[in-house]
Amino acid sequence: MTEQYRLATLEDAEPLLAVTVDAYETIRALNIPFPAGHATLEVIQNNIVQHECYILEKGGEIIATVTLDRAEDLQRQAISPYPFIRWFAVSPAHKSQGYGSKLLDWVEQHIILHKLDAPAVFLATATRHPWLAPMYERRGYEPFHIKTVQTPERQEEIVFMVKTLDPSRYKTPSVQTG
Template identity: 35%
Template sequence: MSEDIFRIATKEDAPAFLELLSSAFKSVGELGINWPSTRATLEMVTENIVNSTAVVLERDGRLISTLTIRFPWESTTPVSGYPFVWWFATAPDLSGQGIGNKLLEYVENTLLRDTFKAPAFTLGTSGKKHPWLLDMYKRKGYKEYFQHENDGDIGILMYKVLIPERFDENILGTPPFSDAKAEKTSV
């Protein structure tokens, strides 16, 4: 019987991480979405693993899903005052089996809420070019707080509250890439 293992990626995982990310984001790139994940290189993946908290779900020695947490202190221009998650990918041959949900719930509840005590976290998604991501995140309880034009798409920043009594809307902040065309949506 297979055992699923949650762990933090290491530099040695970089080639397998890149393979997983490339296969999972191939269809996203084909939609005309130009996210860093759609054009990741081994150097980018290695830097991500070294500088952020890249969580992987491993089964029988194979990386099957990943999600990276970027903490506000990792950059002088963070997306938000709360942690930002990105590079969420699951092996395409395993889609529809709840693997991505399993990893996302682990990151949300075990790591961000229970371990790091994060009141909330943020993520970005496509509001126009991707056919189902925005709706999926809304169904999972994420709320929009910022929109911006991005290469013919509408980039949507979303947040999810993990510890309501500690959540402060002001900490969401305004992302460093905001401009006159961007708008903060009501929280």
């Protein structure tokens, strides 16, 4: 079966919702307040329209997804000038088969490095999640900033991580505080 990498369309919203809800079960179980963990069909549709939501499809089935934030988010720009990826999810039926790595590799190389001409990419995750930060570190992401955010239930510590894609043009993010 052929693997296909592409932007999601609104017709993909329902299967994307299923993949996202299933993949974010751990996030919900840990009570980490990430929006993707509590996504609805409307939230998925908005994500597709407002950002670049990429999917890896095999045999017509969505296997993995990741979103490249294209919003002009001034708060994120204060943390890093590089593209921000979020909402990474792999269908639980296809975990540990390399599909998530393939999709991230494709987005990092074809979209972020070549299409956007950005020398790096960054993301954020909760520090208390037991395996996400170490997984990203194995992929070459390095922590560069920790921020504490207040949620209704608790203070949540978020780690921002950056991956250099072109070392000759990369400049370390200087986080603005205040």
